[in-house]
Amino acid sequence: MWRTAVSVRFDLRGSALRAACVLAGGALVLTACTSNSESNAPDVAKVDVAKVDSIAAKVPADIKSSGKxxxxxxxxxxxxxYKDPSSGKIVGFDVDLMxxxxxxxxxxxxxxxxxxxxxxxxxxxxTFNLGMSSFTDNKEREATADFVDYFSAGSQWAQxxxxxxxxxxxxxxxxxVQRTTVQDTDEIPAKSKACVAAGKPEIQKVAYDEQSAAATALVQGQVDAMSADSPVTAYAIKQASDKIESAxxxxxxxxxxxPVKKSSPLSPVLQEAVQYLMDNGxxxxxxxxxxVQEGAITKSVINGATS
Known part of the structure; x- marks a missing residue:
């Protein structure tokens, strides 16, 4: 995910306004709401991954001794x-890959x-060895942390x-939009400014703390459109395909x-590990x-941002 000022550009997400939705057991339960959880997570056992001694030997000593x-x-x-409601565990593409x-x-x-x-x-x-929350790697963020790139995503609208x-x-x-995402801090403000410069009404940005709330607002017709990272928009559409579609x-x-601490020896180890997974399929x-295979890449790099 993405942001603007150095103090803000750390992410593309947040936590949320759940307007007309009811939270129960970790899942939103109103029919018209987009749920925060899914119980049909893919079976990770389908991908049988084994330790690679030559790569594992390069793990920094303090992390190796902790075992995690x-x-x-x-x-x-x-x-x-996101959280699976049946187990309470955090699941998802990022989780399975990590x-x-x-x-x-x-x-x-x-x-x-x-x-x-x-x-x-x-x-x-x-406190953490690394972060894993759909962080978009950009030059501004690279001034604060190193990034091991593993996926390609853009913005996509839904209507x-x-x-x-x-x-x-x-x-x-x-x-x-979700608050503090690049769509919130960069994309919509820039497009709205262009509208005003052209003598047209500004875009009315409606920011939510959680992406699920933004999707729910669109499903319920409280907004005209939603902008988010492409895999997130695709997933929201999949969850409510009878009500919303791509725009x-x-x-x-x-x-x-x-994101990994600047100049940490962990970065090249993570890069080598994910490249190994890329190379073997x-x-x-x-x-x-x-x-989400549309955003899959074939080469992992460290700090691969172009802007």
Whole structure:
């Protein structure tokens, strides 16, 4: 996910306003609401990952002795990371991939929930070894943390079924976003400014703390459109395909990366582990399990941002 100022550009997500929805047992239960949880998580046993001694030998000593990667995560952000209501465990594409990386390194994975904006400061403080919450790697963030890139995502809009919303000409429309995402801090403000400069009404940005609330607002017709990361929009549409659909193509693609403390020896180890999974096809299988293979990449790099 993405943001603007250095103090804010750490994420693409948050926590949320659940307007007309009722939270019960970790899942939103009103029919018209988009749930924060899913019970039909893919079976991770389908991807059998084994330790690779040559890579595991490079794990920093302190992490190796702990036997685990401590990972800061913010949920929900379907399908990348969210809680399964039946088990209460954090699941998702990001989770399955990080678990696989941990197995390559001979390590367990210990997911610690945190506010999105607190994850990178906690990495800097040594509380977490890394972050895993659909962070978009960009030059501004790279000044604060190193990023191990593992996926490519862009922004994509959704609209109510049968409606016609042009993301490049949405002046006067109400558009839902998740607070502190790049869509909130960069995309919609820039497009709204262009509307005003052209003598048209501004875009009415409606920001929510959780992505699920933004999707719910669109499903219920409280907004005209929603803008989010492409895999998130695709998942929201899958969950409510009878009510919402895509509005325009994916744009402004950029890499997702795992933030790691600047110059940490952990970064190249993570990069080598995920590259191993890419090369042997297991990474692709994990992506296909979650239906996000469109954003799968074939080469992991450290700090691969272009802007």
């Amino acid at each position: 990667l401590v990972v800061g995560v913010n949920v929900p952000y379907q399908p990348n990371e 678990d696989a990386v941990g197995k390559v390194l001979g390590l367990g994975t210990d997911y610690k929930e945190a506010d999105f904006e607190k994850i990178i400061p906690s990495i800097e403080a040594g 109510q079924k049968g409606k016609s919303i042009d993301p490049n000409n949405a002046c006067g429309k109400r558009v839902a 325009g193509p994916i744009f402004d693609s950029a890499p997702y990366g795992w 297991q990474y692709r299988k994990i992506a296909e399990n979650w239906g």
